[in-house]
Amino acid sequence: MKELDVDQVFAASLNRERCEESLAKLAAAPLQVKSVEDGYVEADFQGSFDGQKLLLTIPVEDGWKVSVNGQDQEPQSFNGLMVLEMDEGENYLSMEYHVPGMAAGFGVSLASVAIFTLWRVGAYAKSKGKSPERLMERGGGEKC
Numbered sequence: 001m002k003e004l005d006v007d008q009v010f011a012a013s014l015n016r017e018r019c020e021e022s023l024a025k026l027a028a029a030p031l032q033v034k035s036v037e038d039g040y041v042e043a044d045f046q047g048s049f050d051g052q053k054l055l056l057t058i059p060v061e062d063g064w065k066v067s068v069n070g071q072d073q074e075p076q077s078f079n080g081l082m083v084l085e086m087d088e089g090e091n092y093l094s095m096e097y098h099v100p101g102m103a104a105g106f107g108v109s110l111a112s113v114a115i116f117t118l119w120r121v122g123a124y125a126k127s128k129g130k131s132p133e134r135l136m137e138r139g140g141g142e143k144c
């Protein structure tokens with residue numbers, strides 16, 4: 001018979017009484033979600049003490065703007081999930097998500113359309129033997 005290597009054995013037990021106490025505390029102060037729409041979340045939370053941590057099942061990512069009681073807060077991370085620090089008493093959470101780089105992408109797209117338009121106006125004017133400036137002044141050239 002093979003001998004069991006005790007160094008490779010891990011044993012654990014659940015303290016049922018402490019688990020039930022913890023679950024009762026969580027149930028006593030649930031997060032009250034007021035609104036969730038298009039990257040915006042509003043919620044209320046009753047804090048038991050100053051500095052209490054609230055773990056949300058929302059991944060910590062760039063693009064989140066979070067405020068607690070009107071004060072901007074940088075979310076902490078616990079295993080990649082968002083953790084916020086609460087005050088004692090009533091807390092109001094406001095969270096807004098914007099896709100990182102969206103404004104820059106919009107600017108690049110707008111600039112590309114403008115360059116393309118200028119290029120096509122220039123090509124059209126050149127084919128008609130007119131300068132692009134004169135073509136623009138006359139409202140687009142001759143009628144077809």
